[in-house]
Amino acid sequence: MISLLRYYHWTKFTIIYEEEWRSVAVSLKEQADKNNMTVLDKEVKDKHKCCEHQLECCMSSYWYHVVAETRNRTRS
Numbered sequence: 809m810i811s812l813l814r815y816y817h818w819t820k821f822t823i824i825y826e827e828e829w830r831s832v833a834v835s836l837k838e839q840a841d842k843n844n845m846t847v848l849d850k851e852v853k854d855k856h857k858c859c860e861h862q863l864e865c866c867m868s869s870y871w872y873h874v875v876a877e878t879r880n881r882t883r884s
Contacts, residue, residue, distance in 0.1 A: 810839045820846040822878040826854045850878050 813821060821840075825833040833849055840847045852874055858865035 809836060810843055810845075813840075813845065814843065819844070820848075820882055822848040822850060822882045824850050824852060824874060824878060826852055828854070848878065848881055850874065 823833045823836060830851065833851075837847045837849060853863070853865045855866065855871075857863075858870075864870055
């Protein structure tokens with residue numbers, strides 16, 4: 809992943825991940841730090857659990873706002 813980002817000259821990106829993927833996100837962030845990249849991260853709720861309990865995070869508008877928020881923070 810880091811090689812691909814470097815190839816396209818991306819130096820800042822956001823990782824959106826669910827709790828069970830935290831170790832992968834941490835590892836990716838560590839590798840990015842070693843390559844002088846800026847990484848923002850956003851842990852989101854597990855969509856399946858949200859839908860099982862009919863929570864707000866099951867609605868598509870929740871995910872739209874997550875992506876919009878991270879897009880705005882990454883590009884600032």
